[in-house]
Amino acid sequence: MKLEEEKMYRAFKQKFFHWFLQYDDYENFSNVIAELLLLLKEELMLKQVTFFVFDPLNKVFYREATTNEEENASPLRHPVPPDDIAAVMDDEQQAIRIDQDDKHVTAQIFLHLSEESFGMLQLMYDDRHLFSEQLLKNIKHDFSELFRKIKMISQGLSDEKRYEQLHRFAAKIHSSMKIDDVLEEIINTLKQVYPSFTYYLFLSHDNQYHEYLPIKTLVFDESEENMAAMQAFLTGRIQLEDSISQRRSILYAPIKGAQGVYGVIEIIAPHIMEFPKKEVNFISLLANTAGSALENAKLYEQSRRLVADLQLITETMHQLNANLRLQDAIEFMVKQIKQSFCADEVGFFWFEGGKRKLLPGSTPFFQSRQSKKYIEFVEKKIKTEKDIAFVGDTRIHDSLAVSDYRSLMAAPMVQNGELRGVSIVLHREPYHFTFEMFKLLQSLIQHSTLVFTNAMLREELEKLVITDYLTKLYSRHYLDEQIKKSMIHDAFGTFILVDIDNFKQVNDTYGHQMGDDVLVQVANIIRDNIRADDIGARWGGEELAIYLPKVSLAAGISIARRLSEKVREKTHPPVTISCGISYWKKNHSEEAKDLFKRADEALYMAKRAGKNCIFVKDYSRQYKA
Secondary structure (H helix, E strand, O other), rough: HHHHHHHHHHHHHHHHHHHHHHHOOOOOHHHHHOOOOOOHHHOOOOOOOEEEEOOOOOOOEEEEEEEOOOOOOOOOOOOOOOHHHHHHHOOOHHHEEEEEEEEEEEEEEEEEEEOEEEEEEEEEEEEOOOOOOHHHHHHHHHHHHHHHHHHHHHHHHHHHHHHHHHHHHHHHHHOOOOOHHHHHHHHHHHHHHHHOEEEEEEEEEEEEEOOOOOOEOOOOOOOOOOOHHHHHHOOOOEEEEEEEEOOOOEEEEEEEEEEEEEEEEEEEEEEEOOOOOHHHHHHHHHHHHHHHHHHHHHHHHHHHHHHHHHHHHHHHHHHHHOOOOHHHHHHHHHHHHHHOOOOOEEEEEEEEEEEHHHHHOOOHHHHHHHHHHHHHHHHHHHOOOOOOOEEEEEHHHHOOOOOOOOEEEEEEEEOOOEEEEEEEEEOOOOOOOOHHHHHHHHHHHHHHHHHHHHHHHHHHHHHHHHHHOOOOOEEEEHHHHHHHHHHOOOOOEEEEEEOOOOOHHHHHHHOOHHHHHHHHHHHHHHHHOOOOOOEEEEEEEEEEEEEOOOOOOHHHHHHHHHHHHHHHHOOOOOOEEEEEEEEEEOOOOOOHHHHHOOOOOOOOHHHHHOOOEEEEEHHHHHEEO
């Protein structure tokens, strides 16, 4: 080696020693090598220095670091057959190759980094500064050792950092009792440790987690795509799939706790023939740590859910037992089910006399034609097949193949061993409801059925008390009470007294049974032509009454005219009616009996005027409408 070369190389070593003491970022091997190459270029006055690492999978050298920032990243093909690479490393003549053109000399120095790892240092320099063979041999010897030791330092620091990350990962996930947080932390930790890999979590349908997590559904079939994942899930052992043709390796690590396996981590590593054993051990540790934390989170969530379910049942029954009206009770149950299960639609149906009745308070969807296919599907399941109605995806059934609501569950309403009704719950997304939700729904419906039955019986009794047995209109007593309340709370109202003309003649001609039938016909016409808030009542004998709260006198006259026309057109035998109308306002101090008296006087005038007409008596005058 020339004296000048020796001085220059010694100066490089001195500079390297000072650089080595000051440099503190040995964790990233590529960065360390890049800094070292830059120092070598400056001290030996080289044009360019590049370091390549041999990839046995693709059988090419890939650039690891270079002093030329503009150089592209395409691989450099090895000039000798890959099978002879070990022989090249051992042959001093072949281990250093020199190419020369008109301007530059390129020296390729092949380095043996470990038993299975090879590299190449490429030096480009001016042809005026030719390096001796001895200098290149010294560089080969020194840099082989140097790169090997830097790799060990870098790998050691990297391993230390990874296990620190594993420690932080364990501390973080064990401090959280949320399943979502545990799964999210698994993915985040893998991204930090293996940034170039791809990850998926295989979980079952019952898991409902954030959409942004890379989750695949664990399907129990025999397809090759899921075979390795299923093997990892069923055996609890890591499974490996190495593909030379696809140039990748896939690892399936079971997320395993003390009580079972809860899922599988899929890790796809490109450009790797097989996972190194130490990486498999690290991933196994991470997956087991995750499994333990996931198990704790699931047990915690399960205990909380059980407590919440008991609280929900207790609070629901406490509220339902407060003698609610049937509609209020149904509305309360619908609200509870929608909140507890995040349901879109909830319907309650009652079976009576071979017919199905939608209970008031159910969501409006069940009044539409679109709901018919869901209702018939549930009835068939529960009534005919005596089966449970719990469907993860409705589209797998022919009758619901085209359906907007993909998740369905229904609970029968049973009393004394008899099917009395059913509750149907729907959601637009498939597999939205878990089986735990279905069991909770069954419990809620089982506890509430008796309450609904009692509410219906109580309201039926109340209805019998306040309605007339024959006409099914309200009783005179109920009418009096409602008018008195209206005069306190409302600003005005209209009262119509109705009398069936020549009713005695109907009885004498057709008999009292037909007379009762005519009375029922007129009552039905009244009921069909007034609002739900209006009150139709039997006043006495053949006289009926209508009270219209917050309805003006003009509107009341219009309603009386419409009733007269309908009675003439629709009664058999045909009859007519006479009407007397009165009206009240808030600024007049009066009682219900005054309203009745004026209407009675107006009706008397209608009868005297020839019947089949309408008379009105207000505060100042009486006239024919």
